[in-house]
Amino acid sequence: MTSTVLVLHTGGTIGMVDTPDGAAPVAGALGPYLDWIVESSRGELPPISFLELDRPIDSANATPEDWCTIARILHERRDDHSGFVVLHGTDTMAYTSSALSFLLPSFGKPVVVTGSQIPIARIRSDGRQNLIGALQVAARPDVPEVTLLFGEVLLRGNRAMKIDASGLDAFDSPRFPPLARIGIDIEVNDALVRPRAGEPTLTAGQLGDVAAMRLFPGFSASTLANLCRPPLQGLVLEAYGAGNGPSDDRDFLAAVEAATARGVVVVIVTQCVRGSVQPGAYATGSALIRAGAVPGYDMTSEAALTKLAVLLGRGLDTETVTQMMQLDLAGELTA
Known part of the structure; x- marks a missing residue:
C-alpha cells in the first residue's frame, strides 16, 4: 500500500465545461485542475492517483450498474491506496454513496464521495474546497467508511440526502449527526464512526429489481x-x-x-x-x-x-x- 489517495472521476458538475447544449462532463477536462491543486498545496495535500471513467456522465444518467462499476474499481485497488475520493454529480450522489456502503462491506478505508454545484473551471466554484476537504479526510485513517463531504460537513454516505438544488450546502443528514465538521480544522466525532468489522468484500453483482x-x-x-x-x-x-x-x-x-x-x-x-x-x-x-x-x-x-x-x-x-x-x-x- 502507498500513501496516495485514488481520485476516481465519474462525472458531474465538478468536471463540466460549457457546450452548445449547456454544461456537460468532458473526459480529460478535470485532471489538470486536480494536479494544479495538489501541486500548489506544498505538501498539505496527499499525493494522488487520478482515474477517470471512459465516459464521465451527468449523475442524472447514473444507473445501478454504475454503482457496481465504482464499487469494483475501489475494491480492486483497495490495497494500493490509503484512501479514496469519488467525484460524482450531485443529483444522485446520495444514491451512490448509500449503495457503496452496502456494496463494499467492511471496506476499512476512507471512501469520500464529493462534487460541486459549480464547475471547478469557474472562478466561484465550490469544487476546489470540497475536493481539498475530501482529499484530507481520505488521507486520514480515522473515518474508515463511506462518507459524503459537501460544504462544511462530512456525512455518513447512507444517511445523506440532497436538500438544496442550488445552494452550496446542498447536502444534509437530518436523521443522523455529521461524522465531522469541516472548518479551520476537521473535527471528527469519533463516537459516531463505525469501526471496521470483518474482512473487506465486494457484493457488486446483479442487483435486484x-x-x-x-x-x-x-x-x-x-x-x-x-x-x-x-x-x-x-x-x-x-x-x-x-x-x-x-x-x-x-x-x-x-x-x-x-x-x-x-x-x-x-x-x-x-x-x-x-x-x-x-x-x-x-x-x-x-x-x-x-x-x-x-x-x-x-x-x-x-x-x-x-x-x-x-x-x-x-x-x-x-x-x-x-x-x-x-x-x-x-x-x-x-x-
Missing part, C-alpha cells in the same frame, strides 16, 4: 398494483408521518397484501425530512404492517432503495431480505 413510490392523497391502488407486477422484487413506499397510509382504502391495502404475498418486499419509510417510521404508533400504520410491509425506521429513501437492491441481488429469500432490511448493516438505520 426495485422501485420507490411516494404516497399522496388520492393515490390509486391500481397504480401500485401495476408497479408491483413482475419483474419487480422490492418496493420502497414513502409513507406519511410515522409510516402511515390510507387504511380506509381497502383496494390499496389489498394491493400491498397481494404484492407481499407474491414475494415483493415492501419497505415503509417516512416522507418527512426528520423522524422515523414507528410501527404500531397509529392504526393507519399498523394496517400497512398487517398487509405485509416492513418498517424501514429512519432510513432515507436512498438508503432503503439501494440496500434493498443489493440484498435482493444476492439471491436471498424474501424472508431473509425482510429481516435484514430491519437490521443495521452499515449505519443506515438507528437500531
Whole structure:
C-alpha cells in the first residue's frame, strides 16, 4: 500500500465545461485542475492517483450498474491506496454513496464521495474546497467508511440526502449527526464512526429489481398494483408521518397484501425530512404492517432503495431480505 489517495472521476458538475447544449462532463477536462491543486498545496495535500471513467456522465444518467462499476474499481485497488475520493454529480450522489456502503462491506478505508454545484473551471466554484476537504479526510485513517463531504460537513454516505438544488450546502443528514465538521480544522466525532468489522468484500453483482413510490392523497391502488407486477422484487413506499397510509382504502391495502404475498418486499419509510417510521404508533400504520410491509425506521429513501437492491441481488429469500432490511448493516438505520 502507498500513501496516495485514488481520485476516481465519474462525472458531474465538478468536471463540466460549457457546450452548445449547456454544461456537460468532458473526459480529460478535470485532471489538470486536480494536479494544479495538489501541486500548489506544498505538501498539505496527499499525493494522488487520478482515474477517470471512459465516459464521465451527468449523475442524472447514473444507473445501478454504475454503482457496481465504482464499487469494483475501489475494491480492486483497495490495497494500493490509503484512501479514496469519488467525484460524482450531485443529483444522485446520495444514491451512490448509500449503495457503496452496502456494496463494499467492511471496506476499512476512507471512501469520500464529493462534487460541486459549480464547475471547478469557474472562478466561484465550490469544487476546489470540497475536493481539498475530501482529499484530507481520505488521507486520514480515522473515518474508515463511506462518507459524503459537501460544504462544511462530512456525512455518513447512507444517511445523506440532497436538500438544496442550488445552494452550496446542498447536502444534509437530518436523521443522523455529521461524522465531522469541516472548518479551520476537521473535527471528527469519533463516537459516531463505525469501526471496521470483518474482512473487506465486494457484493457488486446483479442487483435486484426495485422501485420507490411516494404516497399522496388520492393515490390509486391500481397504480401500485401495476408497479408491483413482475419483474419487480422490492418496493420502497414513502409513507406519511410515522409510516402511515390510507387504511380506509381497502383496494390499496389489498394491493400491498397481494404484492407481499407474491414475494415483493415492501419497505415503509417516512416522507418527512426528520423522524422515523414507528410501527404500531397509529392504526393507519399498523394496517400497512398487517398487509405485509416492513418498517424501514429512519432510513432515507436512498438508503432503503439501494440496500434493498443489493440484498435482493444476492439471491436471498424474501424472508431473509425482510429481516435484514430491519437490521443495521452499515449505519443506515438507528437500531
